[in-house]
Amino acid sequence: MRRLPLSLLAASLMLAIGTANAASQTTIPAAAVKTAEQLRDKAMGDNTGYQIVESLTTEVGARLAGSPADARGREWAIAKFKELGYDKVYTETVTYPLWERRSEHAEIVAPFPQALDLIALGYSAGTPKGGLTAEVVRFDSLDALKKADPATVKGKIVYVDAHMERHKDGHDYAIGSSVRVGGPVIASRMGAAGFLLRSAGTDANSRTPHTGVTGFKDAKDAIPAAALSNPDADQLTRVLAYGKPVSIKLELDCGITGTYTGANVIGEITGKKHPEQVVAIGGHLDSWDPGTGAIDDASGVAIAMAAGKLIHDLPQRPDRTIRVIAFANEEMGLWGGRAYADKHASEVSRFQLGTESDFGARKIWRMTASVKPEARGAIEQIAKVVAPIGVDYDASKPGGGGSDLSQMHAKGMAALSLTQDGTDYFDYHHTANDTLDKIDPKELAQNVAVYAAFSYMAAQANGDFGSAPNAFKSDGAED
Incomplete structure (x- = not known):
């Protein structure tokens, strides 16, 4: 057997290791990046998100968990998903204490x-x-x-x-x-x-x-x-x-x-290659009762629904499923998020990446992420696509997944946090002043652009972002 010189052997080993490391990296294909840029630009001029939030706050209004309006909100969400063309629409029950204000x-x-x-x-x-x-x-x-x-x-x-x-x-x-x-x-x-x-x-x-x-x-x-x-x-x-x-x-x-049984309402854009793998986004459908729950959280539901609609309207379905969840009763203790996580904990490895919008409708200015080290490059690719519309990527902080999806993140789902400008959010939060006039259509469109771009890129990625049971147990996310 012919023996290689030590220097050549070392170089060969380094090349092999480098090739293996490159193969393990999660990346987003150039074609997907280009499509995400197109989605971003289209969303910035699209008013679907605003139309959705206007519809929910006008046709249903306040949606206190367990109230008659809660039931109307669920029916609204089912109908809206279908109207937007989602491939699959269904509900999952959530039971919680019924508290009433008189x-x-x-x-x-x-x-x-x-x-x-x-x-x-x-x-x-x-x-x-x-x-x-x-x-x-x-x-x-x-x-x-x-x-x-x-x-x-x-x-x-x-x-x-x-x-x-x-x-x-x-x-x-x-x-x-x-x-x-x-x-x-x-x-x-x-x-x-x-x-x-x-x-x-x-x-x-x-x-x-x-x-x-x-x-x-x-x-x-x-x-x-x-x-x-x-x-x-x-x-x-x-x-x-x-x-x-x-x-x-x-x-x-x-x-x-007493107790009340409501439901999470879920709409899906089915993936063409890996339909069992999902990118999870959403908002919570319930609200407090003094206002109409526009910024908390009809806007979050609208952002996610509109992002999914833009992806649905592409010439081809994404490789993985886009799952939009309108969560039940977040306000009284994350009941919808906890029920969802308990039901789907055994499937956590199928969750590609996820986050929920629940901090109003001002412009998103910061993105953080909890993903495996080999997926940081893909997050940087996403960051480059959303940077032109004002989003900075802070690699030093974890991503908690937002209010309800923090529960899936706690089970091991790779997660982002997409932080809106909350300077005046707590002027209106949980008050009679949480009404539609607090939402700027152009700022809402920027949110939709960010959600559509990241969701599509995650769905098209070569490789995963590290979701696995207890994968991010010590990341320090506080969402």
């Missing part, structure tokens, strides 16, 4: 009698007939409440006065949501009679309170809980500053009245 009222009864604008929180208990009157005790943060002596709280109405500021990525919502979700539970355990918070919102000058869910898991543990508008929170804080005992009368007619 009315709410509050007033300071001493020392300076006056009405307060507020709204009951999800899973709040109702007050006794005739209302609840109790002294108020104020805390400036959730940590301060946690450290309080329970004796100072027992029998009183706890008021947590934590502020949020505007940020492009909306990160102060971590402050407001932790108070809203965790505060009532802590107050209840300490023996409080009720709970109030400064709304988890950034609209300092609007007497429009922000609703949202609490962390109560069992109705027997719930106490009356509500959010004050920011100006009313300011007023209560000023009254408390006089140093006199302050009493409030709460009248909340709300509570859990």
Whole structure:
């Protein structure tokens, strides 16, 4: 046998390793990149997304989970998928507690009698007939409440006065949501009679309170809980500053009245080569009840539906299936997302890539990703396609998949996060001001362009993005 010189042998081995590494890399063919660019450009001038969000917010309006409008929303989604030409439309049931809001009222009864604008929180208990009157005790943060002596709280109405500021990525919502979700539970355990918070919102000058869910898991543990508008929170804080005992009368007619079975509504554009492999995108179909749920989250449903429609209208079907999911009851605790993940956990390896839109309809400005190392090059290819329309790729952060699809990501689905400009999102979030006029059609079109381009490229990729059971368990994604 002829022996190769060591230097030549080493070079041969390096070439073989390099060839093997190249073969393991996920890449997107040039033809798919070109088609994605065409999809992007077409979407930027297309108004399908806006027409969809206008239809949902006008024909159905607010869609509180478990309400009659919830059922109308499901029927709307089924009909809309079919109207848009999706190849397959179906539902998957989701069961959850039925919480109902009927009315709410509050007033300071001493020392300076006056009405307060507020709204009951999800899973709040109702007050006794005739209302609840109790002294108020104020805390400036959730940590301060946690450290309080329970004796100072027992029998009183706890008021947590934590502020949020505007940020492009909306990160102060971590402050407001932790108070809203965790505060009532802590107050209840300490023996409080009720709970109030400064709304988890950034609209300092609007007497429009922000609703949202609490962390109560069992109705027997719930106490009356509500959010004050920011100006009313300011007023209560000023009254408390006089140093006199302050009493409030709460009248909340709300509570859990049983269980309800809704459904995730799903539309598919069937892949021609690998129909069993899916790119998953979506939004949540439910909304809170004061507004019409335009930015939260009719826009997300519309973005995903319109992106799928653009891909559907191409001359040929994509290689993999585009699956658009309109999730049920995200607002009361990711019920639709959790049910979906539980049902499809065993199929996680078939999920090519996914993300949900649930942060309004302003322009997407940042993309992050949780994928296997060999797929980073493909993500960079996607980044180059969406960069001309204002999207920066931050390779240092994980991609969590958005609200509901974070549950599939937790099972091991490779995921993106596509972050909209949220500077003013929490001015309107969960309020009566979440209405269609807050959506700019051109900005919405940019969202559709990003979703259509990335979805198509992922569907056409040579190779996968690393989805596998528990594949991204330690990536630190917080979506």
